[in-house]
Amino acid sequence: MIILNKIISFYYRExxxxxxGFQDILTNIIFFFVSIFIFIFSIGPDKEKISVLxxxxxxxxxxxxxxxxxxxxxxxxxxxxxxxxxxxxxxxFGFIAILKTFxxxxxxxxxxxxSIPIACVLLNISNDKLIYLFFSFVVGSFxxxxxxxxxSSMNLMNxxxxxxxxxxxxxxxxxxxxxxxxxxxxxxxxxxxxxxxFGILLIVFAINPWASGLCLKLSIENN
Amino acid sequence: MKFLIxxxxxxxxxxxxxxxxxxxxxxxxxxGLLFSFYLSPNDYQQGSTVRIMYVHVPSAWLAxxxxxxxxxxxxxxxxxxIPFGFIFNTAVAPIGAVFTLICIIxxxxxxxxxxxxxxxxxxRLTSVAILFIIYLIIIFMxxxxxxxxVREKVVAIFILVGSVNLPIVKFSVDWWNTLxxxxxxxxxxxxxxxxxxxxxxxxxxxxxxMIGIAIAILxxxxxxxxxxxxxx
Numbered sequence: 001m002i003i004l005n006k007i008i009s010f011y012y013r014e015x016x017x018x019x020x021g022f023q024d025i026l027t028n029i030i031f032f033f034v035s036i037f038i039f040i041f042s043i044g045p046d047k048e049k050i051s052v053l054x055x056x057x058x059x060x061x062x063x064x065x066x067x068x069x070x071x072x073x074x075x076x077x078x079x080x081x082x083x084x085x086x087x088x089x090x091x092x093f094g095f096i097a098i099l100k101t102f103x104x105x106x107x108x109x110x111x112x113x114x115s116i117p118i119a120c121v122l123l124n125i126s127n128d129k130l131i132y133l134f135f136s137f138v139v140g141s142f143x144x145x146x147x148x149x150x151x152s153s154m155n156l157m158n159x160x161x162x163x164x165x166x167x168x169x170x171x172x173x174x175x176x177x178x179x180x181x182x183x184x185x186x187x188x189x190x191x192x193x194x195x196x197x198f199g200i201l202l203i204v205f206a207i208n209p210w211a212s213g214l215c216l217k218l219s220i221e222n223n
Numbered sequence: 224m225k226f227l228i229x230x231x232x233x234x235x236x237x238x239x240x241x242x243x244x245x246x247x248x249x250x251x252x253x254x255g256l257l258f259s260f261y262l263s264p265n266d267y268q269q270g271s272t273v274r275i276m277y278v279h280v281p282s283a284w285l286a287x288x289x290x291x292x293x294x295x296x297x298x299x300x301x302x303x304x305i306p307f308g309f310i311f312n313t314a315v316a317p318i319g320a321v322f323t324l325i326c327i328i329x330x331x332x333x334x335x336x337x338x339x340x341x342x343x344x345x346x347r348l349t350s351v352a353i354l355f356i357i358y359l360i361i362i363f364m365x366x367x368x369x370x371x372x373v374r375e376k377v378v379a380i381f382i383l384v385g386s387v388n389l390p391i392v393k394f395s396v397d398w399w400n401t402l403x404x405x406x407x408x409x410x411x412x413x414x415x416x417x418x419x420x421x422x423x424x425x426x427x428x429x430x431x432x433m434i435g436i437a438i439a440i441l442x443x444x445x446x447x448x449x450x451x452x453x454x455x
Contacts, residue, residue, distance in 0.1 A: 150384065154364075154377045161367035164360065168381070171356055174349075211380050222373050 006089060010099055018107040024069065025108060029115050032065045036122055047124055054123035055133060055184045059177055062112060062137065066144050067166040069108050073152035074100065074216070084220055093216045094209030101142075101149045101208060109141040129184055136180040139197045146201075146208040147172050153215035157222070175200060228299065228307050230447045237440045244440070248433030255430045258423035273420075275333040280408075281428040282325040285435055286354065287392060289319035294386040297379035309375035310450065312382060313365050314442035318435055320358035327351060338402060346395035347403040354392055357385045 018025070039057050043049060077083045086096055116137060120130050151168040158164065176197070183193045226232040259277035266273035293312050300308025330348070331341045342348065361378055368374035396405040408414045414421065 154381060157370050157373045157377075158364075158368050160369075161363065164363055164367065167356075167360060171353060171360070172384075174353060207384060211384060214380060215377055218373050218376050222370050 003090070006091070007099065010086070011103065014103040014107065018103075021072075024072070025111050028065050028069055028108070029111065031068065032061050032112070032115055032119070033122075035061045035064070036119060040122075051124040051126075054120075054125045055129065056181060057123065058116070058119050058125075058133065059140075059180055062141070063144065063170065063173055063177065066109060066112070066141065066148070067169050070148045070152045070165055070169065071162060073104060073148055074156055075152070078156050078219065078223075083216060087220070092213065094213035096216065097149055097153065097209045097212035101145050104148065105142050105145040109145060112141070113137065132184045132190065135194060136183045136197065139194065139201055140176045140180050143176050143197075143201050143204050144169065144173060146204040149208055149212045150215075153212040153219070156215065156219040228305050230307055230310065233307070234444060234447065237444060241437065241440050244433050245437045248430055248437055251426055251430035251433060255423055255426035258426055263420055263423050264417075269337060272333060272336050275329055276420075277423050277427045279326060279329040279333060280424060281431040282322045282329065283351070284428060285431050286319055286322040286326055286351075287389060289315060289322060289435070290354065290358075290382075290386065290389055293319070293382050294389070297382045301376065301379050301383075306375075309379060310443060310446045312361070312378055313375065314446045315439055316358055316361045316365065318438055318442070320355065320362060322431075322435070323351065323355040323358060327355060343402055345401040345403060346399040347392070347401050350388060350392045350395050354388055357388060361385075 036057065039061075040050065043053065074083065077086075083096065087093060091099070113134070116133060117130060119125075120127075120133065125133070147169045151165040154168070155162060155165040179193055179197050179200070183190060183197070226236040255277065259274050263274070263277075265271055293315060296308035296311045299305055300312075327348075330351075334343070335341050361382065364378050364381065365374065368377065395401065396403055407416050408421070408424075416424075
């Protein structure tokens with residue numbers, strides 16, 4: 001029961017932190033829309049062309065804007081010592097990684113779900129594709145959260161070159177992009193492709209606590 | 224075999240074998256280039272451009288082999304706390320990157336006359352390009368951390384995570400329909416390549432391997448010295 005209380009208070013703290021910093025998440029979403037405008041200005045307002053390229057543009061920009069918020073993933077808690085306090089309270093580092101991944105998914109990635117229908121209207125994507133985009137984004141964004149946890153925990157002690165973390169996430173998200181775009185373009189293959197995405201999710205979710213926990217432990221020991 | 228995990232034993236052995244390996248690599252290069260330019264036949268379809276294979280295929284094999292050995296050393300170093308694995312990772316990553324770059328450049332030089340394009344987005348080519356970027360990330364990570372203990376362990380973890388790409392590179396030609404041809408030599412059944420082309424390929428592979436070992440010995444020795452003097 002005590003551990004459950006601790007988990008609830010952890011999420012209450014995350015909720016308050018994210019609520020006070022809600023303008024950061026809103027800025028991410030605005031970045032997403034502004035990039036859509038830039039894309040449309042650069043390829044021209046041709047409706048046919050936009051509806052062909054639309055899904056790819058949405059996925060690319062979702063990936064880019066979710067890498068923007070990676071710096072906040074562990075860095076604040078690491079700098080003010082909260083990670084160490086959580087560990088002293090009985091959470092193992094791997095468990096902290098799992099909790100933080102869920103909290104990143106809930107408080108950073110889920111608000112993007114609101115922006116997807118608006119983006120579909122702007123980019124001329126039809127309604128039946130919107131459902132597939134939604135499903136693939138829910139699964140794919142959780143994979144992105146796991147990858148973000150791995151890469152930002154790797155770069156905790158790296159003060160000089162933080163862009164490396166975004167590059168790591170982007171290089172490992174290549175299969176997600178391939179299969180998510182595949183879901184939308186081939187409706188009859190939906191079940192098999194979403195199973196592959198779920199498989200990737202399980203692999204990444206299994207690697208995540210191990211790798212991030214080890215990196216967190218290293219950084220805290222050597223700080 | 225203790226010299227494979229012990230720095231001082233490695234230094235002793237390396238002093239013995241460095242010159243023989245270097246001379247052997249030169250001899251093998253001379254022999255292999257002679258074979259590949261004069262003593263091997265033209266392909267009946269590709270003509271003389273088939274000779275690019277004698278650079279392309281060995282460098283591709285060695286790029287994969289280097290990453291596989293780095294993965295093994297990462298496991299050894301993380302699991303048994305043997306620091307030589309970290310030394311090896313730091314020293315060998317640029318060699319693997321250069322092999323991958325040679326593979327990509329010679330492949331695109333070969334692709335232009337045969338496929339009519341420098342680059343296509345097929346599975347084998349893309350996965351090798353990702354392998355190259357992973358090598359580059361390893362090198363940049365080695366450069367950008369200030370704390371050495373954190374750096375080497377984080378790089379080892381990254382190599383373990385990045386080794387997911389290795390089976391994708393190897394089996395990409397079997398899993399997807401690619402423009403790149405499927406495996407002709409490294410498969411379970413008999414190689415479907417003629418012995419007259421197999422001989423220079425094997426010789427060139429060993430030549431690349433020997434030059435790689437020679438450079439690796441130099442870089443590992445430098446790394447050991449810089450660690451002893453606490454430079455990095």
